[in-house]
């Protein structure tokens with residue numbers, strides 16, 4: 001695993017330098033779904049502090065057993081009834097994709113006295129019906145309709161298409177970057193700085209297309225059982 005981490009850091013750095021970006025501007029979040037606490041601790045010892053889970057229950061179980069200075073990200077589809085167990089425990093929710101979810105986050109934030117919950121809008125940039133997220137052409141309206149003061153938009157998240165075709169993957173990431181530019185223009189008071197895109201199979205393309213955060217699981221922890 002340590003070898004994977006070294007390789008990952010080097011390859012993130014190379015991808016950034018290849019397109020004239022500062023490697024420091026790319027945040028690597030390790031995806032720990034189906035990974036044991038022992039192995040998460042190994043990555044922690046190697047210096048990682050940002051980890052991501054996709055299910056609230058698994059997240060809760062691990063969070064209790066792991067160091068408190070870990071910064072947790074939620075990257076999975078969120079059910080309304082799970083929000084109460086999540087709020088206040090994450091640095092970033094990547095999967096905001098509907099108004100109903102926003103209003104539940106608002107409600108739970110108020111209960112816990114939280115002024116702001118950092119969220120990314122999840123965009124379905126590939127049109128695949130099995131994927132969650134808003135259609136790209138629905139994102140501006142979604143942002144305009146948002147009336148929940150505790151929701152703090154920080155940017156966009158997307159999952160690239162399941163294909164070997166690098167050009168298709170690139171187009172999908174690029175379209176999300178362009179969408180972010182439109183949001184910047186229309187909502188200049190909001191900081192849309194984060195572009196969460198790229199996983200083990202496609203993070204180099206994502207970095208070339210402007211990702212500021214990559215979500216890496218199997219490239220570090222190996223295939224999930």
Ligand SMILES: *Cc1c(COP(=O)(O)O)cnc(C)c1O
Nearest residue numbers: 031054075199200215216217218
């Ligand atoms: C599982 C998962 C990842 C990590 O996938 P790998 O291919 O193992 O790197 C990234 N993002 C989301 C939303 C995931 O569910």
